[in-house]
Amino acid sequence: MDEPIPNCHVVAMSYPGRGHINPMLNLCQLLLNCRPDVVVSFIVTQEWLGFLSGWTPPSNFSFHTIPNVIPSEIGRAKDFHGFYEAALTKMEAPVEELLDRLELPKPSVIIYDTYLCWVVGMGNRRNIPVASFYTMSATVFSIFHHFDLLLLNHHFDSHMNFSEEEKKQLVSYIPGVPPMRIADLPTPIYGKGREVLPRALEAVALIAKAQYLLFTSVYELEAQVVDYLKQKLPLKIYSLGLAIPHPNIENSSPGKMEYMKWLDAQPLGSVLYISQGSFLSVSDAQLDEIIAGVRASCVRFLWVSRGEADRIQENGNNNGIVVPWCDQLKVLCHRSVGGFWSHCGWNSTKEGAYAGLPMLTFPIFWDQVSNSRLIVDEWKIGLRVKKDDESLVTAEEIARLVTRLMDAESDEAKVKKFGKSVRMEGRLWSIF
Ligand SMILES: O=c1ccn([C@@H]2O[C@H](COP(=O)(O)OP(=O)(O)O[C@H]3O[C@H](CO)[C@@H](O)[C@H](O)[C@H]3O)[C@@H](O)[C@H]2O)c(=O)[nH]1
Numbered sequence: 001m002d003e004p005i006p007n008c009h010v011v012a013m014s015y016p017g018r019g020h021i022n023p024m025l026n027l028c029q030l031l032l033n034c035r036p037d038v039v040v041s042f043i044v045t046q047e048w049l050g051f052l053s054g055w056t057p058p059s060n061f062s063f064h065t066i067p068n069v070i071p072s073e074i075g076r077a078k079d080f081h082g083f084y085e086a087a088l089t090k091m092e093a094p095v096e097e098l099l100d101r102l103e104l105p106k107p108s109v110i111i112y113d114t115y116l117c118w119v120v121g122m123g124n125r126r127n128i129p130v131a132s133f134y135t136m137s138a139t140v141f142s143i144f145h146h147f148d149l150l151l152l153n154h155h156f157d158s159h160m161n162f163s164e165e166e167k168k169q170l171v172s173y174i175p176g177v178p179p180m181r182i183a184d185l186p187t188p189i190y191g192k193g194r195e196v197l198p199r200a201l202e203a204v205a206l207i208a209k210a211q212y213l214l215f216t217s218v219y220e221l222e223a224q225v226v227d228y229l230k231q232k233l234p235l236k237i238y239s240l241g242l243a244i245p246h247p248n249i250e251n252s253s254p255g256k257m258e259y260m261k262w263l264d265a266q267p268l269g270s271v272l273y274i275s276q277g278s279f280l281s282v283s284d285a286q287l288d289e290i291i292a293g294v295r296a297s298c299v300r301f302l303w304v305s306r307g308e309a310d311r312i313q314e315n316g317n318n319n320g321i322v323v324p325w326c327d328q329l330k331v332l333c334h335r336s337v338g339g340f341w342s343h344c345g346w347n348s349t350k351e352g353a354y355a356g357l358p359m360l361t362f363p364i365f366w367d368q369v370s371n372s373r374l375i376v377d378e379w380k381i382g383l384r385v386k387k388d389d390e391s392l393v394t395a396e397e398i399a400r401l402v403t404r405l406m407d408a409e410s411d412e413a414k415v416k417k418f419g420k421s422v423r424m425e426g427r428l429w430s431i432f
Contacts, residue, residue, distance in 0.1 A: 008035070009105045011128075012042045013095065015113035016070060016087055019277070019345045020135045021048065023216045023243045024113065025055065027133065030243070032058045041102060043095060047073060064102065066094035077281070081195045084115075088199065092118040099126070111214070114141075115203045120210055131212035136346045138215045138222045138239065139177050139374065140186055140367040142229060144204040146174045150189065155182055162190055164389050175232070176225030183388045184373040192365040212236045216243040218350065221379065242350050244329055259302060259323050263331065266300055269338030271320070272406055273331055275304040276362065277343040286392055287311070293398025295319070299339075299406050302331060332357060339405045341385075344371040353381065358405050358412040362386045381415045 010031065014024040021044070028040045039060045044052065046065045051073065057063070070086040071079070099107075099122075111131045112119035123130035134141050150156040155171055162182060167190060172179035182190055188197040207213055217239040219226055230237045263271065274294070276282060282290065291312050294301055301320030303312055309322040328348070331337060332355035340352040341360040349371045352359050359382035361372035375382040383401050385393055404410050 007105050008038045009107045010038055010040045011099070011107040011110045012040055013110060013112040013116060013119050014042070014044070014133075015115050015135070016045055016048055016073065016091075017076070019347050020113050020115075021052070022347055023135050024111070024133060025052075026243045027111070027214070027216075027240060028061060029058055030240070032060055036060070039104065041104065041107075043098065045070060045091075064098055066091065066098055069094055080193070084196050084199065087115075088117060091116070092122065095119075096122060109212075114207070114213075115200070117199070117203050117206050120206050124209060129211040130209075131214055132207055132210040133214045133216070135216055136367040137349075137371060137374070138217045138225045138229065140346075140370050141204065141215070142177050142225045143174055143185055143189075143370065144200055145207075145229075147189075147201055149173055150185075156189060160191060160194060167388065176222075176228035178378055180370065180373055184370055186367050186370055187365045207233065207235065210235060212238070215239040216346065216350070218242060218353070221353070221374075242354055244347070244351055244354060257326070259321060259326055260330070260334070262321055263302065263334045263336045266336035268335055269408060270406075271300045271302055271334075271337045272339045272341060272360075272402060273302050273304075273328075273337050273357075274341040275328065275343070275348065276364070277345045277348065282362070282364070289392055289395045290398055292395035293393075294402060296395055296399035297402035297406070299402050302326070302337070304328075329355075338408070339402075341402075344368040344375065346371060349375060353379070356415050358382055358410075358415045360385050360401055360405055381412065383412055 010028075012024050012028055014021045025042070028042060031038060032040060040062070042061065042063050044063055044065060045068050047068050049063055049065050052063070069090040071083050076083045107128050109129045109131050110119055110123045111133050112123075114132045114134045120130055147156070150171065153171070153173065155169065167183040168181050170179050170181060171185065187193050188200055213229075213233065213235055215222075215226060215237065217226060218241060219239045222239070226237070226239050272294070281287070287308065298319060303320060303322045304324070304326055305312060305322050306324045309324075312322050329351050332340060332351055337355070337357065339360065340348075340355070340357040341362065342348045342352055344361050344363045346367060359375050361375055361382050362385045363369040363372040372384055372386070376384045383405055385398060385401055387393055405412055
């Protein structure tokens with residue numbers, strides 16, 4: 001006889017990007033671990049379903065696809081604005097059709113990525129509560145939410161003419177957020193990504209029409225801002241903790257992939273893991289300096305790079321290995337890894353903190369600069385490599401920073417694991 005279908009049905013609608021889909025999957029997994037009476041429908045494009053084929057879904061979880069109505073994930077960084085616009089304008093109709101076709105109980109809630117504004121209207125029209133899922137830090141949310149304060153204090157320049165000197169001015173009035181320079185705010189406010197700023201502000205403002213706001217944030221790391229927002233915003237707010245699949249790490253069997261075997265053979269804490277995230281990259285000239293700097297440091301490395309393996313390993317740079325993709329969290333938690341070079345995507349930031357690794361920060365855009373600021377100055381678990389003015393960081397500077405980070409006696413190397421002390425707000429599960 002078929003199992004009865006649980007009557008609590010959660011629809012998960014993620015923004016189509018690795019940094020968004022991963023935490024949404026993790027949230028679903030955590031939810032299903034605690035609530036066997038829930039069934040989850042996770043909506044993705046057909047292309048994304050292919051990327052997720054290696055992931056073993058928990059029971060009561062199913063993927064549902066819409067056609068590839070948006071540009072391909074491969075090469076999406078080339079036209080970030082076009083991709084973002086397509087996600088905001090092309091996905092709604094096929095998702096509506098899919099919901100009409102689903103032979104499951106009416107959803108109890110739709111968890112949607114905050115940036116997919118159209119889901120709010122869809123939920124409200126269908127009389128389904130919506131939970132806005134913010135995959136960046138609560139700090140960054142608060143900065144966008146208080147954009148009017150930036151205007152009031154003349155810290156927003158619509159012509160993007162702020163000089164490097166002006167960008168050093170302190171913004172010390174965003175509730176719950178530590179004082180930051182303009183240069184530490186998310187880049188759409190003063191530079192890269194400006195074309196999507198109106199959309200980002202609209203997404204944050206639409207929270208007013210959602211019933212719940214879920215942060216993928218570690219409460220202890222952002223307590224002030226989370227507490228402030230909870231007090232001020234007229235909806236239920238939860239911070240989920242790491243929203244990374246850490247139980248899987250602890251239970252997993254080591255050493256199946258070649259790179260894991262390579263790691264197994266390296267001395268304790270000797271390897272620098274280098275990743276610039278899932279879709280962004282640095283300029284060619286900067287990459288040359290990074291390659292030369294890492295080589296000059298003589299530090300062992302595991303480097304995630306698509307298409308640049310030969311360039312990294314030429315000239316006898318044999319101190320490490322290059323892979324097109326890896327199971328990042330497993331790598332970060334491996335005993336041989338002693339440091340993390342990161343672009344500071346919020347997931348990587350949390351994963352690095354969980355693994356207890358000191359970090360070298362090389363933010364590229366959006367929230368990554370604010371995350372770098374938290375890592376380096378607030379949590380004091382890293383060194384910043386990237387320069388504010390985007391000028392080239394030389395191989396010599398990079399070699400010096402890599403050596404300092406990987407020196408087991410340096411302050412940065414004495415990082416505590418945050419992960420174990422992180423709590424998840426149990427009451428969250430009562431909304432489903
Ligand atoms: O070889 C790799 C490389 C990455 N990852 C995973 O992919 C995710 C990447 O997420 P993140 O570190 O947040 O980087 P992006 O994919 O660049 O994230 C986008 O989404 C994030 C959350 O909204 C934002 O903070 C970033 O600025 C934005 O670029 C992480 O879970 C990594 O563990 C792997 O598993 N293997």
